Amino acid sequence: MEDLWLQTVSILSATLRTxxxxxxxxxxxxxxxxxxxIDIGLEGKMLAGAFAAACVAVxxxxxWLALLGAIxxxxxxxxxxxxACITYRGNQVVSGVAIxxxxxxxxxxxxxxxxxxxxQTPDLAPDARFMTLRPPGWEYAxxxxxxxxxxxxxxxxxxxxxxxxxAAVPIGWWVLYHTRFGLRLRAVGEDPKVVDxxxxxxxxxxxxxxxxxxxxxxxxxxxxxxxxxxxxxxxxTAGRGFIALAAMVFGKWRPWPAMFACLLFxxxxxxxxxxxxxxxxxxxxxxxxxxxxLPYILTVxxxxxxxxxxxxxxxxxxxxxxxx
Amino acid sequence: xxxxxxxxxxRWVDIGLMPIVNLIQALLVAGxxxxxxxxxxxxxxxxxxxxxxxxSVAISYTLYYATxxxxxxxxxxxxxxxxxxxxxxxxxxxxxxxxxxLAILLLDAYLPGILLIPLGLMAAMVFGAGWAFIPAYxxxxxxSHIVITTIMFNxxxxxxxxxxxxxxxxPPGDMLPSSREFGDAAHLPHVHELAALLGLKMPSTxxxxxxxxxxxxxxxxxIFIWRTRWGYAxxxxxLSPKAAVYAGISPQRVILIAMCLSGALAAGVALxxxxxxxHRLLLDFVAGAGFTGIAVALMGRNHPIGxxxxxxxxxxxxxxxxxxxxxxxxxxxxxxxxMQGLVILFSGALAYMNRPWIARxxxxxxxxxxxxxxx
Numbered sequence: 001m002e003d004l005w006l007q008t009v010s011i012l013s014a015t016l017r018t019x020x021x022x023x024x025x026x027x028x029x030x031x032x033x034x035x036x037x038i039d040i041g042l043e044g045k046m047l048a049g050a051f052a053a054a055c056v057a058v059x060x061x062x063x064w065l066a067l068l069g070a071i072x073x074x075x076x077x078x079x080x081x082x083x084a085c086i087t088y089r090g091n092q093v094v095s096g097v098a099i100x101x102x103x104x105x106x107x108x109x110x111x112x113x114x115x116x117x118x119x120q121t122p123d124l125a126p127d128a129r130f131m132t133l134r135p136p137g138w139e140y141a142x143x144x145x146x147x148x149x150x151x152x153x154x155x156x157x158x159x160x161x162x163x164x165x166x167a168a169v170p171i172g173w174w175v176l177y178h179t180r181f182g183l184r185l186r187a188v189g190e191d192p193k194v195v196d197x198x199x200x201x202x203x204x205x206x207x208x209x210x211x212x213x214x215x216x217x218x219x220x221x222x223x224x225x226x227x228x229x230x231x232x233x234x235x236x237t238a239g240r241g242f243i244a245l246a247a248m249v250f251g252k253w254r255p256w257p258a259m260f261a262c263l264l265f266x267x268x269x270x271x272x273x274x275x276x277x278x279x280x281x282x283x284x285x286x287x288x289x290x291x292x293x294l295p296y297i298l299t300v301x302x303x304x305x306x307x308x309x310x311x312x313x314x315x316x317x318x319x320x321x322x323x324x
Numbered sequence: 325x326x327x328x329x330x331x332x333x334x335r336w337v338d339i340g341l342m343p344i345v346n347l348i349q350a351l352l353v354a355g356x357x358x359x360x361x362x363x364x365x366x367x368x369x370x371x372x373x374x375x376x377x378x379x380s381v382a383i384s385y386t387l388y389y390a391t392x393x394x395x396x397x398x399x400x401x402x403x404x405x406x407x408x409x410x411x412x413x414x415x416x417x418x419x420x421x422x423x424x425x426l427a428i429l430l431l432d433a434y435l436p437g438i439l440l441i442p443l444g445l446m447a448a449m450v451f452g453a454g455w456a457f458i459p460a461y462x463x464x465x466x467x468s469h470i471v472i473t474t475i476m477f478n479x480x481x482x483x484x485x486x487x488x489x490x491x492x493x494x495p496p497g498d499m500l501p502s503s504r505e506f507g508d509a510a511h512l513p514h515v516h517e518l519a520a521l522l523g524l525k526m527p528s529t530x531x532x533x534x535x536x537x538x539x540x541x542x543x544x545x546x547i548f549i550w551r552t553r554w555g556y557a558x559x560x561x562x563l564s565p566k567a568a569v570y571a572g573i574s575p576q577r578v579i580l581i582a583m584c585l586s587g588a589l590a591a592g593v594a595l596x597x598x599x600x601x602x603h604r605l606l607l608d609f610v611a612g613a614g615f616t617g618i619a620v621a622l623m624g625r626n627h628p629i630g631x632x633x634x635x636x637x638x639x640x641x642x643x644x645x646x647x648x649x650x651x652x653x654x655x656x657x658x659x660x661x662x663m664q665g666l667v668i669l670f671s672g673a674l675a676y677m678n679r680p681w682i683a684r685x686x687x688x689x690x691x692x693x694x695x696x697x698x699x
Binding site for chain 1: 475484666675
């Protein structure tokens, strides 16, 4: 019994850690898409952010400067997306694909040229990373049954970026639903003409949205390379940007449901390895690949309208042409 | 939009000049990156260009890579004509490889190559089309966005293929997660083997007869899109689904036809890689060709001739890039991936950036020409 509980705690703890980059990226996608700009490029921005963080951390040895570097690179990628989609009214999906492919190529090219390890960056010292924060008195809490391990490993026992990710959800919710900026942001994603008629710049609003998305992707990337891991390795995002995109769609472009979708997908990731070789009564063994594919399958099923209805922002993907 | 960007440009500017301008822009940025990492971009360019064509081996490899890109480029283009963005070429080609493999594993002990290979190709096309059919159906009848579903299907395909490759098809005792090797009858002849029959001596390269299938696909797509009713319906829906409905065209059916054709075209990669070269199902044999197809289609302006030209260009980039990585180890082959991204950026996402100034330059020359005629 005690053992089972400890296992559950360890799975919950792992779930929070695997969900963190998804939460950042899903919030990024939400801000961009609620303003009407499709963001397929989450993966690429996250990857570029992870690379930037690792490079800055290697050079300066400071985790905070590394985070700043990741955020700046995220913003730059966001601005590029904005330039293509908002200023030049290009195809938003094409722009996102371009960002993903460029990031996948350039991070390896630059990483290999600078550090010469086939794109891998050197391992970071603890000072250059966001390390696990132990909650006060966790050694003693461990001995308390049931709630002790929860306190030590689920509530506490993560690095700072995990807490920032889960703080980003209520903050994002508040900004989106309880500020003037959020109201306008949602309006511009539904009907930009109305916002324009009210004398508010559609362009500037959408640019702010893609900048916010860039910042959040920077956080997500920094988490991967300098918090969860101690180095950047090529293609380390491994499709997380698309899982986050799926989570955002699954959460119907809303902060709280998107976060729960991230937690669900994080949970699937956390249990996939543990379920390897486990026999289920009546089913037998479930292949790991099936669990890994589940987030994508669930999203397809949801989008097909078999479970509720996912309504995208109305003006999503349409560039705004101001009437003359 | 300003008047300049809306001004009609002659077709040769749109089809001929713009892709070249886009390519130059992509090359300039890539050159900048090369400069940043401390290599002379002109040297790099020379090694790359020379590496793609310096002898018959290099040219064969260039064409072998280009074959894949013709298939995926056509696949993206056909969907584009219907107004659909098929990002799923990668997954469709991957699953197509499963179709080819299953057909050949079942039959290679019984049938001669002349029957076996077409059957393998057909199975590949059915599987590729099938993998495209589900997102198409969901888009047409359930309203889910094809971009998201095809992305999801790429990942589902990857998981499925890992499962099948490592758990189901792997021969017992084999370490590699792949199927057993096909019987000799299932090997699509290589070009150098045919040349040897004709008495010509060519070095042994992976270039195989798939290139003929690629050529046939180009001709077929051209006829299908511009010379048949279905092609007309596809283009009509691509331009305006609402107008197409008034013309009595069902956009739903067009989506299904275009996407299934797209998946069947992407299946050509399975012919080139699985039946033509590896002779077994390998994990990740598509190796990004599906995504390269997006760049190829954008640069080739969705026309078979443009697609062939840009596929050969990307084939040359792959082959030349391999030589470059060999000569200058600071530059990895991933430079080609970055280059693809840049081409997609400039010829796709930033397509409207160039139009105004090209139109202005064109108008300037045009005015001069008119003035010269008048005097």
